[in-house]
Amino acid sequence: MSTRPEVLFPLFATLTSLDGVGPKTAAALEHAGIATPRDLLFTLPNSGIDRTRYDTVQGLETAAMVTVEVEVLRHMPAPTRGRPYRIEVRDAAVVFQLIFFHARGDYLERQMPVGARRVVSGKLEHFDSMAQIVHPDHILPLEDAAAIPGFEPVYPLTAGLTQRTMHKAAASVLSLAPELAEWIDPGLVSREGWPDWRSALTQAHAPTSQGDLAATTPARQRLAYDELLAHQLTLALARVDRRKKRGRITRGDGRYKSRVLKSLPYQPTAAQVRAIDEIAADMASDTRMNRLLQGDVGSGKTLVALMALLVAVEAGGQGVMMAPTEILARQHVEGLQPLAEAAGVVLELLTGRDKGAERAAKLAALAAGQIGILVGTHAVFQKDVAFHDLRLAVVDEQHRFGVRQRLELGAKGTRADVLVMTATPIPRSLALTQYGDMDVSILDEKPPGRTPVKTALVNIGRVDEVVDSLRTAVASGRQAYWVCPLVEESETVDLTSAEQRFKTLRSALGDGVVGLVHGQMPPAEKDAAMARFVAGETGVLVATTVIEVGVNVPNASIMVVERAESFGLAQLHQLRGRVGRGSAASTCVLLYRAPLNETGRRRLEIMRQTEDGFRIAEEDLAIRGAGDLIGHAQSGLPRFRIADLERQAALMEVAQRDARALLTQDPGLTGARGQAARHLLWLMEQDKAIRLLSVG
Incomplete structure (x- = not known):
């Protein structure tokens, strides 16, 4: 059934087929994102008037x-x-x-x-x-x-629409909504006391009190669940489809891994061991791995990734690790090179800077299978980069790479396994939404040797005291970051610029002690300033948020964040993760300007209370909402009309289990409930999923 069922035709007709909707009203509705009667059906009243x-x-x-x-x-x-x-x-x-x-x-x-x-x-x-x-x-x-009515529903409006028009159109579209067979697990429907689909719509469009507008009412909860179930069915179908595509069995014999473990000055954490085992099991099966490795700042993802890459090399193949920026790619090489040497495996770096004969030599060695592990930026996508036998692709910082690049990378090797790493803890509900088609490994412990970071909230009025204590720390050989929100003075936004702060700190601490990096510097200058700080030549690095992801300077034990209230929680957490990497006790000073608004205060308090990235991510989701958390432009989040990811996270988990169970029992969705689920997929415009079914 790869064409839309006839029973749904009226819901996908033109808007002018509805009572009271002429061409002008239809244009206004389309401007509000309502293109079909079906869209109007799922546009519920957002408030009401007691009459x-x-x-x-x-x-x-x-x-x-x-x-x-x-x-x-x-x-x-x-x-x-x-x-x-x-x-x-x-x-x-x-x-x-x-x-x-x-x-x-x-x-x-x-x-x-x-x-x-x-x-x-x-x-x-x-x-x-x-x-x-x-x-x-x-x-x-x-x-x-x-x-x-005793209680009059109020619809969200844009210019050119009146409540009267919306009421009339909503009544008209409700009369078109067909009776459809139940697609939700019957046990769940009765346990939750949910009405059937059509009754739920009728109730949601006709609230009789303020209470009926809550997301927790049975009618609204059921309609939200329908959206989440359709989304999870689509992801589950994509997962099943991918598993049909044969992978390659990649089994290591452990010889390189054991050499690396012997050379480590510490034991891997239980979480690392678990993740390493999960990945090795995936690689040893004949279905292609598609796994997300989620770990907080400093939880030891790099070691897990290296162990996976070594499995590929032990099996006679190659592995590639991709980072979003050259600085990060170089850092991975610095961290991995000594371990690769201990194992006796050849590891090389390939970036856009490689030119001429040097590049040609690397590519020849790669194609001949002489390089076991390649680390690089998106330069590894270029046409002339050919592997001898690529078995595993590791992608660092997923949100910078789209699904398309993941696929391109996988295509470089015949049926290569894919491991995606992210250092941004993602709340479970969002992980299910974004990566529901992937298996997930979570690193929720910190390796030994990571020192806890003490977090202090300090009013900007006391900045001189902070500078004084910095002077003492630098004199005793410690290093510090000082992060500023903006690069240039701007009249509209009264935030101290990095340039200004650099000058005041230089005059307070002395020439040559303070370095500066910001986004508008030429790359070579930026790299040179970073290199001086890494080498310990400068004691304080004044920076904008360019240092947020991945830089590793174990001797830096102080992080000052100026105007901390203007940063998001995830950003603050990432910045704090830059310190506490060495043996010295570390401090993070959050400088804020009073008075703080409610959100600002809540953010800073959470930072003071916990270092748990997952808890911070859940709080961030509650404060900011899903789109902001990932950034709407590249979030890849589905646009739900009714479901609310922040408040209905638990429903998403139920939907994932339900979707996977349904496909296990009825892979082709041909049974009675399967046929109803197909209606749901059409209704929720999940055409991609329908295509997977018609192919399968």
Whole structure:
């Protein structure tokens, strides 16, 4: 069934097929991201107005929403231009006024003839102790008053749309929604007390109180689950599809790995051993590995990656490790070279800087199989880079590489295994959303030798004290980072620039003690400044966030972050991870400007309380939301209309289990529930998944 089922046709028709939607309204809806009746069906009210009926407005608070029956007493047209038109009315107890600006008197006289009874609804105000309603939302004869709901749903709007239009269109699309067979596991539906799909939609579009708008109501929870289930089914189908593609059995004999372990001055952590075993088992199977290695700053991912690369070399093949920047690629080589030498394995670096004869020699050695492990930047994608027998590709810092590059890299080797490493702890719900098609290994322990970092919050007013203690630390041979938020003075954003801070610290600490790196420097200058700091020639490095990812200077034990409240939690956590890499006790000073807003205070407090990157990531998700956490542009996150990743993370896990279980029982989705699940995939526009099914 690779064409959309007929029962869903009305939901994918034109918007103008709905009541009250003409070409102009359709254009306004499309501008709001609503292109089909189906999109409108999943655009739920986001608030509501209580229109409870009262006998009288007497004694009610200003700004209360009132719905009341009145008798029209007299019309008082505007005495002069710009003054309002007033109508005096009486309810069961008091006389008050309805106010209209720029009104047409003849229209109002027809609407509300003197002596007539009407039901009016609007916001109550008091002016000169007289109660009044300015421009009532509803004015209806008694026989039509039932059309005013006790609780009126309010839809999200953009220019050119009114609530009335939305109500009419929503009622129309609900009448088109077909009865569909149940695609959710029946046990789950009854355990959660969820309504069926059509009832859930009807209830969600017709809330009867503020409580009905909560994401936790059975109707809304069920609709959110439908979205998550469709997404997880798509990922699970992609996973099944990938597993059908034969991998290669890559089994090591342990000879290189054991030499490396002997040369280490410490024992790997239990988490590292577990991850190494999981990866080796994947490589030894005949399906292609697609695994995510998630580890906090300093949890020892590089050793795990090297052990995996050595399995490839032990099996007579090659491995490649890719980093997003040249600085990181060089750092990996510095860290890995001594271990590779201990094992007796040839490891080489390939970057965009390799030119001419040197590059040609490296490529020839690679093609001949003389290089066991290649480390590089995206330069390894170039056409002329050919491996003798590529078995494993390791990609560092996943969020800089798209899925497309992962595939290109895999294509360099015949059926190569892929291991993706990320140093950014991702909350479980987001990991499932972004990498739900991958298997995950987590490093949740720090290797021995990593010293805990003490975190202090200091008001920027005390900056001189910080500089004084820095002077003492540098004199005793310690090194420090000083991170500034912006590079240049900007009038709009009052943040101290790196240039300014560099000058003040240089005059306080002396020439030659302070170095500077920022994003606008030429690469060669930046590398030279970093190299001087790594070599210990400069004691303090003033930097913008260019140092966030990956730099490793074990002697640096102090991190000062200026205007810390303007950074995100994940960034602060990454920056703090730059210190605590040596044996010296390390400190992270978060300089903030008072008064802090609620979010700023919460962020800094979390930093002070914990060094656990996963807990920090969960908090960051709660504060910022999913899109911001990964950056909307490259987040690759699906756009859910109803599901809320921050608040419904637990549902995502249930959806993943449910999707995988369904495909295990019914791989072709041909059974009764499988057929219903196909409807769900069409409904959620998961055409990619449908194609995988039709191929399979």
